[in-house]
Every structure is written in structure tokens, then in C-alpha cells.
Amino acid sequence: TSSKVKVDLDPTTGVAVMCMQSPPVNSLNLELLTEFASTLEKLEMDKGCRGVIITSSVPRIFSAGLDILEMFRTSPEHCADFWKAVQEMWLKLYGSNLATIAAINGSSPAGGCLVSMACDYRIMADNPRYSIGLNETKLGIVAPYWFRDTMANTVGHRTTERALGLGLLYSPQEALEVGLVDELVPEDQVLTTATQTMGKWLAIDEHARQVTKSLMRKPTVDKLLFNREADVQNFVSFITQDSVQKNLGMYLKMLKSRKA
Numbered sequence: 470t471s472s473k474v475k476v477d478l479d480p481t482t483g484v485a486v487m488c489m490q491s492p493p494v495n496s497l498n499l500e501l502l503t504e505f506a507s508t509l510e511k512l513e514m515d516k517g518c519r520g521v522i523i524t525s526s527v528p529r530i531f532s533a534g535l536d537i538l539e540m541f542r543t544s545p546e547h548c549a550d551f552w553k554a555v556q557e558m559w560l561k562l563y564g565s566n567l568a569t570i571a572a573i574n575g576s577s578p579a580g581g582c583l584v585s586m587a588c589d590y591r592i593m594a595d596n597p598r599y600s601i602g603l604n605e606t607k608l609g610i611v612a613p614y615w616f617r618d619t620m621a622n623t624v625g626h627r628t629t630e631r632a633l634g635l636g637l638l639y640s641p642q643e644a645l646e647v648g649l650v651d652e653l654v655p656e657d658q659v660l661t662t663a664t665q666t667m668g669k670w671l672a673i674d675e676h677a678r679q680v681t682k683s684l685m686r687k688p689t690v691d692k693l694l695f696n697r698e699a700d701v702q703n704f705v706s707f708i709t710q711d712s713v714q715k716n717l718g719m720y721l722k723m724l725k726s727r728k729a
């Protein structure tokens with residue numbers, strides 16, 4: 470087992486719980502992303518594993534999204550490596566043959582929302598203090614097309630257009646209403662509900678479920694798979710612009726001042 474992702478595979482059910490444990494906010498840095506992808510790959514190849522539940526061990530936070538410090542004042546080379554790791558994580562999760570459920574036990578902005586949306590099913594804690602959404606425009610950055618595709622595949626074009634345009638972070642209730650999450654449960658029941666729901670997914674014929682999932686998702690996965698390098702170059706040239714760096718700096722400052 471690794472340090473930032475704890476894995477617990479139940480051999481009797483074939484269900485693994487992948488728990489992000491990178492305090493204070495589970496921000497997706499290079500290390501966490503790499504561990505996330507390699508952990509998932511191992512489970513994917515493990516004949517004893519059929520489903521994965523993704524959750525967080527950090528109280529009140531599922532994941533704060535991509536680690537802004539990985540793209541603020543870092544070298545173009547570092548930005549490229551970082552972005553490849555983001556791609557890899559998403560390709561593995563969105564394209565996974567395993568049944569995947571997000572047990573969203575806290576706030577889940579931007580990259581955290583992407584991880585959730587990449588799963589087959591989303592269960593969120595009904596705490597109104599939590600929020601979820603792709604808020605990139607609020608940081609003065611642009612969610613890439615495959616973030617958009619993932620959201621559009623989840624909630625439809627119009628809801629995505631409005632959500633991305635305004636950088637909306639939804640309360641759990643609002644997220645349920647637009648279909649961004651599938652179910653709300655009391656905080657202490659998120660994981661048990663995820664385990665029960667996993668039973669329904671695993672009761673379906675394995676081959677039929679996997680082929681159906683691939684039918685739904687493969688075109689979206691292939692779009693990035695065949696353009697990975699161009700997507701990396703796009704990201705690097707965008708994120709290293711002075712104006713974008715300035716926006717990131719202001720956002721980080723805002724996060725700090727909000728705290729004081």
C-alpha cells in the first residue's frame with residue numbers, strides 16, 4: 470500500500486475502497502495523481518477486484534481539485550509532467566472496466582468533481598456546507614474539453630454550458646437536482662450506501678456491463694487518447710501565460726485571506 474491512497478480490498482465481495490488521504494485538502498498533486506492511477510491499474514488487473522469505491526479520509530473534503538501549486542510559477546516541463554498525470558488519472562478512471570462509485574464525503578471542486586464524474590455513480594453527503602462543480606472560470610482558467618465532455622455526458626449540454634460559464638459550485642441538493650450526483654445520504658451513511666449500491670452494479674452480468682460502459686464512454690476516452698500530446702502542449706502554453714499566472718496568484722491569495 471502507498472501513502473496518499475489507502476486501498477482496502479474485500480476479497481469476499483471483490484469491492485475495493487480507495488481512500489484519498491493527503492491532508493489538508495487532498496489536492497491532486499503529481500504524487501497523488503500518480504499513486505491514484507497506479508493503484509487503479511493494479512486493481513484493474515486484479516482478478517479478485519470487480520468494483521472500486523472512491524472516497525476521502527480528510528474530514529469535510531473529498532478533494533480540493535488539482536493542486537494549484539503544481540501549475541503556479543513552475544517550469545513548462547513541470548507543467549507538462551503534471552498535466553500528463555492528470556490525463557492518465559482520468560483516462561484510467563473514466564475508461565475503467567471496474568464498476569466505480571464516488572462516495573463524496575465532503576467538498577469536491579474542479580478536479581475533485583472530475584474524479585467524481587468519472588465514476589459510474591455518485592453518492593454525496595447531504596451536508597449543505599459542501600459543494601461540487603467545475604469552478605475553473607472562477608480561477609480565470611478554462612476547463613479543458615475532456616472535463617467539459619465528462620460533465621456534458623453526466624448532466625447534458627445546457628446544464629454544463631451554464632455551470633462552466635458561471636463556474637458554478639452546487640450545494641448537494643442543487644447537484645442532485647441537475648443530476649451531477651445521483652443520491653444524497655446523511656454524512657455517516659455515505660460509505661455504507663456506496664457498498665450497498667455497488668452490489669447492484671456487480672449483480673449485472675460482468676461482460677454486458679463492461680461492454681455497455683465502453684459503448685457509452687469509449688468515444689470520449691479516444692478523443693483524448695489520440696490527442697494527448699497536443700492537449701499537453703495546449704495546457705502548457707495556456708497555463709504559463711502571464712495573465713493566467715496572475716489569476717492563479719490572486720486566487721491563492723483569496724484562499725489565504727478567506728482563512729484569516
Ligand code: CO8
Nearest residue numbers: 493496533534535536537538576578579580610611724728
Ligand atoms: N491547490 C493548492 N492548494 C490548495 C488548494 C488547491 N486546489 N485548495 C486549498 N489549498 C490550500 C489552501 O491555500 C490552504 O493553504 P495554507 O494552509 O497554506 O493557507 C490549505 O490548502 C487549506 O485550505 P483551506 O484553508 O481553504 O481549507 P478549508 O477547509 O477552509 O476549505 C476547500 C477547503 C473548500 C477545498 C478550499 O480550500 C477550496 O475551495 N480550495 C480551492 C478549490 C479549487 O478552486 N480548486 C480548483 C483547482 S483547479 C482544478 O482542479 C482544475 C484545473 C484545470 C486546469 C485547466 C487549465 C487549462
